[in-house]
Amino acid sequence: xxxxxxxxxxxxxxxxxxxxxxxxxxxxxxxxxxxxxxxxxxxxxxxxxxxxxxxxxxxxxxxxxxxxxxxxxxxxxxxxxxxxxxxxxxxxxxxxxxxxxxxxxxxxxxxxxxxxxxxxxxxxxxxxxxx
Amino acid sequence: xxxxxxxxxxxxxxxxxxxxxxxxxxxxxxxxxxxxxxxxxxxxxxxxxxxxxxxxxxxxxxxxxxxxxxxxxxxxxxxxxxxxxxxxxxxxxxxxxxxxxxxxxxxxxxxxxxxxxx
Numbered sequence: 557x558x559x560x561x562x563x564x565x566x567x568x569x570x571x572x573x574x575x576x577x578x579x580x581x582x583x584x585x586x587x588x589x590x591x592x593x594x595x596x597x598x599x600x601x602x603x604x605x606x607x608x609x610x611x612x613x614x615x616x617x618x619x620x621x622x623x624x625x626x627x628x629x630x631x632x633x634x635x636x637x638x639x640x641x642x643x644x645x646x647x648x649x650x651x652x653x654x655x656x657x658x659x660x661x662x663x664x665x666x667x668x669x670x671x672x673x674x675x676x677x678x679x680x681x682x683x684x685x686x687x
Numbered sequence: 688x689x690x691x692x693x694x695x696x697x698x699x700x701x702x703x704x705x706x707x708x709x710x711x712x713x714x715x716x717x718x719x720x721x722x723x724x725x726x727x728x729x730x731x732x733x734x735x736x737x738x739x740x741x742x743x744x745x746x747x748x749x750x751x752x753x754x755x756x757x758x759x760x761x762x763x764x765x766x767x768x769x770x771x772x773x774x775x776x777x778x779x780x781x782x783x784x785x786x787x788x789x790x791x792x793x794x795x796x797x798x799x800x801x802x803x804x805x
Contacts, residue, residue, distance in 0.1 A: 568765040570758060578755040579722040586717040586761035610716035612728050612739030612805075617716075648765035655754050 565646030566590060567639060569607075571619050574654025574670065574682040582686045584655065585610045585617065586648070589639040597628040602684065605635060621652060622682035634675040641675075649673065652683035688776030692729075692767060694742050696799040697784035704801045706785075707732070707740065708778060711768045715739055719757040722748040724798075727764065731804055741805035744782065745798030756795065763792025 572584035591608040593616055598604050601623060606616040623631045638649050653671040672680045690711040700706035713730040720726045725744045731737035746756040767779055767790050780788045782796045789796065 565769045565771075568761065568768070570761050572755075572758070577750050578719055578757065579750050581718050581720055581726070584719050584755055584757045586757070586764065588714065588716065591716065608715070610718050610728065611726070611741075612715050612730070645771075646765065646769040648762045650758075653758070 565642075567641060567646045568648045569639070570648055570650045570653065571683050571686055572653045572655040573686055574622075574652075574684060575656065576654075578655045582610065582617070584653075585619075585686055587617065589649075592639060595632055595635070600625045600628070603628050603631050618685070618687050619652075619683065620685040620687075621680050622684045623676070624679045624681070627679045631676060631679055634673070634677070634679070637675045638673050652680060654683040688771075690768065690770055690776070691778045693778050693780045693783065694799050694801060695783040695785050696801065699785050704803060706783075707742070707801050707803070709740065714764070714768055717757065717761055717764060719755050722750050722755070725755075725757045725760045727760075728805075733804055738804045741802040743798075743800040743802070744793075744796045745800075746795050747797075759792060759795065763790055766791065 567589040569587050572578050578584045587607045587610055593606040595603055595605045603621055605619045609615055610617045650671050651673050656670050691708050693708045695706035709729040715728040717727050727742040728739045731739050749756050770779055781790045782793050782799050784799055
């Protein structure tokens with residue numbers, strides 16, 4: 557379980573599900589990059605990324621990213637680039653923030669739209685699930 | 688060296704669950720728990736095989752304005768966990784409500800609840 561040995565810097569990955577008002581467990585998560593376990597494509601348009609569980613159980617946290625058809629390898633490459641990115645120190649990397657205006661987010665300081673890391677080059681279109 | 692992250696609730700650090708200090712390397716992750724709470728998980732401090740420790744932070748409901756506060760907490764925690772080199776090897780206060788001390792980005796926290804072996 558121990559990470560960040562000898563205080564080496566660590567990137568932390570942020571994911572938020574697409575199309576929901578984030579207000580319950582696992583609808584948005586922050587995970588150390590070192591918690592990454594592996595990934596596998598589940599279809600031409602979806603790749604699952606597994607991490608040690610965000611709440612510490614033995615079952616992995618699975619983040620499902622929806623992407624352009626047939627671009628699984630490119631998305632995997634981009635995730636590796638994000639996890640290994642370094643700009644002088646570790647930082648929070650907003651990998652896939654699908655929290656958007658579902659009609660309930662209103663007001664002057666609104667948050668609308670989605671954010672997907674630039675390393676994906678527009679291939680990722682949704683954070684379909686975090687489970 | 689290692690950073691150690693400290694949390695305390697608002698009624699003094701004099702009983703189990705009032706406060707705690709964890710190695711940065713034991714940070715497991717964070718997730719929203721409700722509209723007004725975010726949970727931070729650290730590897731449990733009571734021994735091998737124990738459940739993780741949960742720090743529940745209370746904050747404003749921003750789900751209808753700027754988005755859930757969990758992302759603000761995540762940014763602040765990433766910075767604190769990576770603090771250094773001059774901060775390396777010290778106890779770093781994340782939120783201490785007893786003494787009104789907050790790490791950068793965590794000033795919006797109004798409640799701290801610590802559950803050992805969650």
